[in-house]
Amino acid sequence: MSEQAMDPASSPLYPIREVSRLTGVNSVTLRAWERRYGLIRPQRTPKGHRLYAREDIRRVERILQWLNRGVPVSQVRDLLEQAEPTANDAPPPDISDWESQRQQLLQAVDALDNDTLEALFSRSMALYPAGLCVTELWQPVIDQLEERWSDQFGAELQRRLLESFLRTRVGIRLYHANQASRGARLLLLRLPEERDLLRLLLLALVASASGFRVEWLDTDLPLNELPLAAERFKADAVLMTSGYAERSDLIRRQLPRLAEQLEMPLCLVGPVARIRGAELENTQVATLGNELPAALSRLHGLLGR
Incomplete structure (x- = not known):
């Protein structure tokens, strides 16, 4: 399948890898938005491969606009039915879940809780683009931790736990991404x-x-x-x-x-x-x-x- 039209009688259709390239949203996240939240509904080939129209790509871009404004992915669907967000639009009040995730991540590091770290990493990376996850979750938490670690007992243990955790998860992702x-x-x-x-x-x-x-x-x-x-x-x-x-x-x-x-x-x-x-x-x-x-x-x- 290519970037060209799959059906000459209709608008161009794009495979998931091309939509990922065009929007910056990885295929795992695109599938999660479809299956878990019904945010996009691509067409299917007879063999079950997803095909996205230009309107689907525009919808993905609108989803990203709302996510970049702090709206949880679970609440984006209702907002998509409204007018498209503009640069001056603010998200509806008290709906962002990033602060809650940041607090959970801080508590997991404090408790040396690998299971919660894994759950937070997997969930955030599945539902949001990596750049947004880093900007809204991981980097702010690490910045806050570095301030604490300057004079906190047990800081080195927390630092090395988080480093070891991220080294493994990021390393696996890099290995597979570099192949493709x-x-x-x-x-x-x-x-x-x-x-x-x-x-x-x-x-x-x-x-x-x-x-x-x-x-x-x-x-x-x-x-x-x-x-x-x-x-x-x-x-x-x-x-x-x-x-x-x-x-x-x-x-x-x-x-x-x-x-x-x-x-x-x-x-x-x-x-x-x-x-x-x-x-x-x-x-x-x-x-x-x-x-x-x-x-x-x-x-x-x-x-x-």
Whole structure:
């Protein structure tokens, strides 16, 4: 099946993989919206394969508009029957469930409760796009936890539990996504002062959901070996992340020098990009910002894809 019309006598019909590519919503989520909530009703081939019309794609885009305004997926169906949301529309009051999920996630980390972590991760990733899950749930919780962990007994245990949990779940997703993706290949690394993998794992998750093939290193790599790593991984771009300002010498001298040596873009993502962006304006280091979905969108533009 292709992007072209499946029935010349009707409007074009698209297979689920093409709808996923066009909208950024993975096929698992599209099927969940159909089966659990009746939000979309694609046609079927005689063999049962889903086919989506242009109107179905527009409906998916409307669903995303409501979800981006904090509306729980369970309440979107009624809103779809109303006028389409505009940029100035606010969601109806007291219907967002993100705050409730954030509190549940915080409690699960406090209690070292792997079962609840699994349930929250699986549910959120099945019902919402990965970028929205990270922006509304995982990143805010990790930011809050990092504030607590500065002086909390047992913080290191909580940190390592969450890191181990996300490493496994994100790793599985990356493995399968990389097999199917034909997007640009990214090499992801931490900057030296980043003490754990949490921010890197969230970046990997959103990058993969944005259509990139992702390779990442979970150990520190000497900067002088980065050009070799980028070459061997056949990277189209190198992304580095940190929640800290990092050393001035690294930002002002070492990274700009490294960017000049690489044959592909060197990009900073995360708080470090916001904190140090002004100092890198006249260098070849690209600062993509702190908000991950927007950062990956900028990267698509940078790579011209």
